[in-house]
Amino acid sequence: MINNIGKDVMKYKVIDPSDDHLSPKSGTLPYGTTMIKGKVWITFKNSMTITLQIPILLSSFTAIDGRGVNVHITGAGCLLVYQATNIIIHGLLIHHCKAQSPSTVMGPNVKVIPLGQIDGDAIRLVTARKVWIDYNTLYECQDGLLDVTRSSIDVTVSNN
Template identity: 40%
Template sequence: MLALPYADVDATLRGLASRAEGFGRATVGGLHGEVYRVTTLADNGCGSLREGCRKSEPLWIVFEVSGTIHLQSRLMVSSFKTIDGRGQRVKITGKGLLLYQCEHVIVCNLEFEGGRGPDVDAIQIKPNSRHIWIDRCSLRDYSDGLIDITLGSTDVTVSRCRFSTHDKAMLIGCSCSDIMDRCIRVTVHHCFFDGTRQRHPRVRFGKVHLYNNYTRNWGIYAVCASVESQLVSQCNVYEAGERKLVFMYLTEKPADREEGACGCIRSEGDLFLNGAQSCSPGGTEALPPKAAAETQTVFDFRDFYESCSIQPASVELKEALQLCTGWQPIPRPLDGITTKNNVTA
C-alpha cells in the first residue's frame, strides 16, 4: 500500500511534536509537560478530559479508557496541550472542542460525532489561535461545521482526517467583515472528504495549501474561494457524483473595500474523476473576472516552508486514503513514564 507521511511518529509517545507538515509544522503541543491520564468518560471532574484541558501548564493528555464522552458544553482547550487518542477509541459527542486564544495544540486520533445545538462545531479554532495540528480524526454529523478556523487564527495543519455524513465540512475565514482573517494560513493534506456536501474547504481571505486529499461525491462544490482568498490545490483527487463542478468562486465585499472580490485557486497536478470539472463549460469558474489579473499572485508554499510529502495524484493514493484517514486502531506508544496522582513525569 502507498506509504503515507510521518509513519514513524508513532514510535514514541511524544514523537508527534513538531512533525506536522505545512503551516502548522512548528506545533509542539504538550511536549514539555507531564503526561495527564484521562481515567473517566465523565464530562467533568477528577480524571476527566475537561479537567486536563483547562489546566494552564503544558500537558500530554492520554486516555486510559475507551468510549463516548458526552460534552454538556464546549470544551475549551488551553495552550500547550496534546490530546492524544492513540491506544483507545474515544468519541466526542454533544458539543465540541473550542481552541480559544491558544497556541501549540495537537489533537490526534479521536472521533467526533453527533454534536447538537446552535453553532455547534466539532472543532472551533478562534480567535487568534496559532500553531494548531489536527491529525487522524474522524468527524461527522454535527449541527454546524466540522472544523472552523476563523477570527485571526493561523498556522494550522489538518492532516489524515476523515469527514463524512455532513453538510458544511470546513470553514476557513468567518465572514467578509472579518478582515483580520487576512493573516490566516492553513495546510490540509491527506484527508478524505467522503460525500460531505460542501466546504472542502470554503475560504475567505486566507492562504490555504491543499495537497493529496481525496474528495468524492460532494453535493454543491468541492472547494470554494471567496473574498481575497488564495488556494493552491495540488495533487488532489476529485471524484464527482451527480454534481461535477469542483471549484466555486463567490464574490463578497470586504469591510474596508469599496468593491467586492472573490478568491483565486491554482490547480496543479489534480486528478479529476467521473466527469469532475475544474470549471463550468463556459469557463467562468476556472478564471473569474475579478481574479483574472491576480492569478499570478497566488502564493507559493515554498515561500513559507521548504518541503512537504506531496505525491502524485493517483488511484493508488485514493485507495490508501480510504483506509488510513480518520481514527486508527494503533497502540499508544511507550514513553518510559511512571504514574503519580494521575499525572506522570
C-alpha cells in the first residue's frame, strides 16, 4: 500500500451523499471510486450517510479516508473489492448492509460490470491483494461484516 502516496495521487473530496450506480455524479463516493482513473485518496467534506442502491466497487490504488468526520455507509451490498490491489478503507461506519439481487454497476475505470448475487456484507474482498481495513465500525449487516474470499492475500484488518 506504499503506492497509494506520492505526487501522482489524485485527492478527491466527497461532498454529496447521493448514489447513482450507473451514472455517478462528481462529488459522490461512487464517482471517486469508479470514474477517476489512477491513484485516488478519497476524503469527506463533512459527516454524511450514504445509502447505497447497489454495492460500490473499489478500483486499485484507492484509499477511502473517513478521518475527522462521521461517514455512515448503509444499504445494498456496501463495499466490494473485486480483483483490486492497494486498497485502504479507514474510519468509516458501515452497517445495515443488505443482500442484493443480480444487477449492473459502474465498476472501476468507468466500466459497466454485471454483478451476481451479493450477500450483504459490510466489506467483501474477492481475489483482492494488499488491502488495509483500519479503524472502521462494522455492524448489523445481513450476511456478515467482512468476507475475504477467493485467494485474497496480504489483507490487514486492524482496530475495527
